[in-house]
Amino acid sequence: MSNITNQSLSEILESIKSKKISSLELTQAYIKNIENAKKLNAFVTTTFDQALENAKKFDNEPNNEQLLSGIPLAVKDLFCTENVKTTAGSNILNNFIPSYESTVTKNLWNNGAFLLGKLNCDEFAMGSSNETSFFGNVINPIGDRLVPGGSSGGSSSALAADLTPATIGTDTGGSIRQPASFTGTVGLKPTYGLCSRWGIVAFASSLDQAGPMTKTVNDCSIMLEAMSGFDDKDSTSINKKKESYSKNLKDNIKGLKIGIPKEYRVDNMPKEIDELWEKGKRILKDLGAQLIDISLPHTKYALPTYYIVAPAEASSNLARYDGVRYGHRSQKGKDLIEMYENTRSEGFGDEVKRRILIGTYVLSSGYYDAYYLKAQKVRQLIKKDFDDSFTKVDAILTPSTPSSAFKIGEKTNDPVSMYLNDIFTVPVNLAGLPALSLPAGLDKQGYPLGLQLVGKALDEQKILNIGYAFEKNCGYKNEIKKWWS
Amino acid sequence: MSKEKFDYFINGEKGKYEVVIGLEVHAQVLSNSKLFSGSSTKFGADPNKQVSLIDSAFPGMLPVINEECVKQAIRTGLGLNAKINNYSVFDRKNYFYADLPQGYQISQYKNPIVGEGKVLLDMPYGSKEIGIERLHLEQDAGKSIHDMDPSSTYVDLNRSGIALMEIVSKPHLRSPDEVNAYIKKLRTIMRYLGTCDGNMQEGSLRADVNVSVRKVGDKNFGTRCEIKNVNSIKFMQMAIEYEANRQVELLEDGKKIDQETRLFDTKKNETRSMRSKEDAHDYRYFPDPDLLPLKLEQKLIDDLKKSLPELPDNKKERFIQEYGLNSYEANVLVSEKEISDYYEKVAKLSDKKLAATWMMGDLFAMLNDKGLNISNSPISAKNFAELVQSIKSGEISGRIAKEVFEIMVESGDNPKKIIESKGMKQQSDPKELEKIINEILSKNKDKVDQYKAGKEKLFGFFVGQVMKLSGGKANPQLTNEILKKLLKG
Numbered sequence: 001m002s003n004i005t006n007q008s009l010s011e012i013l014e015s016i017k018s019k020k021i022s023s024l025e026l027t028q029a030y031i032k033n034i035e036n037a038k039k040l041n042a043f044v045t046t047t048f049d050q051a052l053e054n055a056k057k058f059d060n061e062p063n064n065e066q067l068l069s070g071i072p073l074a075v076k077d078l079f080c081t082e083n084v085k086t087t088a089g090s091n092i093l094n095n096f097i098p099s100y101e102s103t104v105t106k107n108l109w110n111n112g113a114f115l116l117g118k119l120n121c122d123e124f125a126m127g128s129s130n131e132t133s134f135f136g137n138v139i140n141p142i143g144d145r146l147v148p149g150g151s152s153g154g155s156s157s158a159l160a161a162d163l164t165p166a167t168i169g170t171d172t173g174g175s176i177r178q179p180a181s182f183t184g185t186v187g188l189k190p191t192y193g194l195c196s197r198w199g200i201v202a203f204a205s206s207l208d209q210a211g212p213m214t215k216t217v218n219d220c221s222i223m224l225e226a227m228s229g230f231d232d233k234d235s236t237s238i239n240k241k242k243e244s245y246s247k248n249l250k251d252n253i254k255g256l257k258i259g260i261p262k263e264y265r266v267d268n269m270p271k272e273i274d275e276l277w278e279k280g281k282r283i284l285k286d287l288g289a290q291l292i293d294i295s296l297p298h299t300k301y302a303l304p305t306y307y308i309v310a311p312a313e314a315s316s317n318l319a320r321y322d323g324v325r326y327g328h329r330s331q332k333g334k335d336l337i338e339m340y341e342n343t344r345s346e347g348f349g350d351e352v353k354r355r356i357l358i359g360t361y362v363l364s365s366g367y368y369d370a371y372y373l374k375a376q377k378v379r380q381l382i383k384k385d386f387d388d389s390f391t392k393v394d395a396i397l398t399p400s401t402p403s404s405a406f407k408i409g410e411k412t413n414d415p416v417s418m419y420l421n422d423i424f425t426v427p428v429n430l431a432g433l434p435a436l437s438l439p440a441g442l443d444k445q446g447y448p449l450g451l452q453l454v455g456k457a458l459d460e461q462k463i464l465n466i467g468y469a470f471e472k473n474c475g476y477k478n479e480i481k482k483w484w485s
Numbered sequence: 486m487s488k489e490k491f492d493y494f495i496n497g498e499k500g501k502y503e504v505v506i507g508l509e510v511h512a513q514v515l516s517n518s519k520l521f522s523g524s525s526t527k528f529g530a531d532p533n534k535q536v537s538l539i540d541s542a543f544p545g546m547l548p549v550i551n552e553e554c555v556k557q558a559i560r561t562g563l564g565l566n567a568k569i570n571n572y573s574v575f576d577r578k579n580y581f582y583a584d585l586p587q588g589y590q591i592s593q594y595k596n597p598i599v600g601e602g603k604v605l606l607d608m609p610y611g612s613k614e615i616g617i618e619r620l621h622l623e624q625d626a627g628k629s630i631h632d633m634d635p636s637s638t639y640v641d642l643n644r645s646g647i648a649l650m651e652i653v654s655k656p657h658l659r660s661p662d663e664v665n666a667y668i669k670k671l672r673t674i675m676r677y678l679g680t681c682d683g684n685m686q687e688g689s690l691r692a693d694v695n696v697s698v699r700k701v702g703d704k705n706f707g708t709r710c711e712i713k714n715v716n717s718i719k720f721m722q723m724a725i726e727y728e729a730n731r732q733v734e735l736l737e738d739g740k741k742i743d744q745e746t747r748l749f750d751t752k753k754n755e756t757r758s759m760r761s762k763e764d765a766h767d768y769r770y771f772p773d774p775d776l777l778p779l780k781l782e783q784k785l786i787d788d789l790k791k792s793l794p795e796l797p798d799n800k801k802e803r804f805i806q807e808y809g810l811n812s813y814e815a816n817v818l819v820s821e822k823e824i825s826d827y828y829e830k831v832a833k834l835s836d837k838k839l840a841a842t843w844m845m846g847d848l849f850a851m852l853n854d855k856g857l858n859i860s861n862s863p864i865s866a867k868n869f870a871e872l873v874q875s876i877k878s879g880e881i882s883g884r885i886a887k888e889v890f891e892i893m894v895e896s897g898d899n900p901k902k903i904i905e906s907k908g909m910k911q912q913s914d915p916k917e918l919e920k921i922i923n924e925i926l927s928k929n930k931d932k933v934d935q936y937k938a939g940k941e942k943l944f945g946f947f948v949g950q951v952m953k954l955s956g957g958k959a960n961p962q963l964t965n966e967i968l969k970k971l972l973k974g
Contacts, residue, residue: 080544080545086544088544093544096544098543098544098545099538100538100543102545197545197547198545198546198547199545199546200545201544201545202544202545202775204774205774205775206774232549233547233549234547234549235547235548235549235550235775235776235777236774236775236776236777312771313774315579315769316577316579316588316589316769316771318588319579319581319587319588319589320542320544320586320587320588322581322583322588324583324586324640325541325542325543325586326543336582336583336638337581340581360769363579363769363770363771364767364769365767365769368769368770368771372771
């Protein structure tokens with residue numbers, strides 16, 4: 001009983017359904033963990049009273065036919081939650097309480113889950129270490145002083161520290177997969193358009209995608225099934241039949257062709273990442289998959305392309321935070337322009353300001369063609385690289401990140417080295433494809449490392465299957481000492 | 486119709502200048518809901534009562550295109566004989582203002598939904614074709630109210646997100662009169678199509694006016710100034726007049742014209758500088774990533790084309806052919822769809838030509854007098870047709886008809902009933918008329934003698950006496966005939 005919270009979501013669901021544990025007991029166990037884990041700074045807001053009410057309600061009238069029956073869940077504070085403060089990790093939304101619920105979280109609640117709290121993240125999801133949050137950096141439970149990755153750093157930290165049985169994040173350039181990799185957990189960025197963006201605080205609209213973060217691949221398939229689906233309120237949502245990812249999960253990957261892109265072997269990459277990649281290839285080969293060398297020639301342009309497209313969209317998306325209708329408004333200033341300037345100066349942190357400036361610059365007249373338009377063209381080439389490869393292979397295997405978790409403060413003064421963290425994840429967002437990060441091993445410091453499986457558009461089932469088979473044969477298990485409690 | 490000559494030029498000491506005008510008309514799309522949200526578009530609601538989370542740009546809100554607005558834009562494009570683009574893109578036009586919640590306006594920049602088209606104007610000097618450059622869809626902004634409080638600005642977002650069609654003309658207009666004709670024609674076409682109500686008082690139709698001048702004969706355009714957001718035809722004409730003369734004066738003084746955006750001050754009747762080209766906003770247009778490109782199937786366009794109502798140019802031709810009207814009459818009667826409908830109802834029941842004359846004369850004068858329009862005319866088309874028929878058949882004279890018309894306006898009654906009850910029927914019985922005429926002639930023997938001696942002018946006197954005695958009801962034609970006959974004898 002006492003260690004229910006270190007079980008996987010699917011195990012917990014079994015216990016709920018077989019009445020080994022009530023939803024209330026489960027919720028109380030997580031609340032206890034959360035209260036003991038304040039040092040990790042994973043939560044911005046907790047909704048314990050509401051969660052306990054919902055748990056009781058479930059226990060009184062249990063509906064066990066749902067995907068997430070009686071499960072308390074904490075979610076990234078980028079998802080708008082009705083009547084619950086939603087900050088996006090920013091001072092400018094410090095006091096913002098939405099009157100509406102994002103489609104993705106609503107889908108979770110419609111599947112039997114309820115809200116446990118809102119998880120810290122990089123400000124407006126801009127960051128790779130959770131150090132840009134107005135609410136302070138989050139700590140990686142793997143070790144004191146370590147970043148949990150970002151931007152979904154509160155999510156990865158809370159999940160690895162047993163503060164939520166599963167969670168959701170958003171991934172614009174790696175914000176689910178990199179923190180998953182840094183914490184030894186599973187993270188999936190779905191195909192662009194599979195999960196609705198309605199009600200998610202926007203960072204870069206053409207790249208943002210919500211996805212599950214879980215302890216196991218099976219959990220990941222359950223969460224994806226619950227959160228995804230067509231939404232007519234999002235014009236970029238894909239209208240297709242819902243899939244039963246968990247029911248269709250299978251570990252037979254015999255004969256599948258796995259692409260190994262040569263461009264993902266970058267300079268100065270630690271030897272252990274290379275070894276990890278080799279290990280991954282071996283496991284898949286032993287399971288009967290066929291390894292095929294492929295080339296994604298435009299990979300090296302992905303990062304610069306991303307750092308034009310994403311800030312450009314962000315500079316426009318964040319224009320609405322002007323102090324006029326909601327959120328922080330500066331009391332200083334003698335006219336409208338000064339009110340804007342003061343509100344936004346006080347409301348936004350340095351990284352957000354940096355990206356607004358970059359984005360404004362690349363869209364400016366005289367620079368648009370050289371930067372934004374060119375980046376869009378390169379983006380098409382990157383997408384074409386993947387399209388070409390997927391005529392030959394079923395999925396692509398790469399490392400998730402070029403390094404393991406780093407120390408807090410290690411990269412804060414070097415934005416470019418921080419941006420380099422996303423080098424393996426960013427191309428996938430530019431191409432709109434699904435990708436799964438799997439825990440695969442440890443580096444010599446004992447920090448987790450992940451491998452990434454990239455699939456064709458809407459081929460989530462296949463990469464989940466490969467991940468499922470991999471997980472069974474990899475033998476990785478997170479051993480986290482609860483040093484913080 | 487005699488053709489006058491075009492003569493709108495400005496004479497300076499150094500030469501004769503012509504005025505070159507292009508218009509960007511903003512027409513509010515007739516649609517129940519906004520371009521990207523379900524909020525109502527009804528005019529006159531209390532401030533901020535028709536605002537959704539999308540219109541006020543709350544975090545995470547996304548636009549979804551309103552298909553009806555797209556159809557309205559296509560219909561309008563077809564009505565302007567324009568090319569409908571199967572592929573168009575929504576862009577963001579970025580700028581900060583308190584009544585622009587998103588911090589950008591969703592508009593169409595490089596790829597508009599409608600391409601080149603044309604509009605025909607009937608001018609006294611002949612018909613003139615005005616080229617349309619493009620039509621695109623965009624969101625309206627909200628309204629900032631600066632005069633409600635000395636220290637604060639109030640914002641009303643009811644208009645925020647309402648669909649506008651921006652219709653850009655080529656620089657083909659040459660005078661305030663042509664601008665008047667052009668706006669009226671656009672308005673007529675859109676009202677026929679039901680795509681814009683054209684109500685300028687409510688702001689459904691506004692325009693930015695581009696004005697430049699050049700010496701007659703010059704091939705190149707002069708530097709233009711854009712006069713922003715003028716909301717009546719009269720103001721547009723006044724602004725053009727002022728602006729063109731201002732530019733000519735500058736040129737005459739050997740000065741340069743700065744390309745700039747200007748405002749028209751309706752109180753002082755002058756334009757003044759708002760911002761120069763150097764201060765122009767950098768709008769940082771880029772395709773809106775929240776919206777997919779708009780791809781139109783040809784079938785949709787073809788179906789809409791088939792369902793278009795008869796448009797004014799075609800209707801005018803038909804009126805000339807079918808009802809024997811002249812070009813001027815046809816023009817007036819097709820200027821509003823409601824007028825043309827009324828006319829057709831009347832023409833089907835009465836004399837077509839006489840119906841046109843009476844409509845354009847007495848009926849329009851009365852409506853104008855009372856500040857009414859044809860759809861709330863106190864005289865129904867059926868009653869009006871009966872009145873016309875009574876005149877045509879000789880049942881009443883034109884003079885009596887005017888009296889009947891007055892009574893119809895007051896009472897809304899059927900003309901037959903009025904004529905009957907008031908005994909206003911024309912006296913057309915020759916025997917009765919002869920009796921009256923004989924009476925007149927015997928009373929005025931001296932005048933009869935004078936007439937017979939050659940003073941033929943007196944004929945009018947006799948007619949007048951007959952009319953007087955008959956209470957105006959004597960059939961004038963018959964009276965003439967009988968009078969002539971009796972005076973001869």
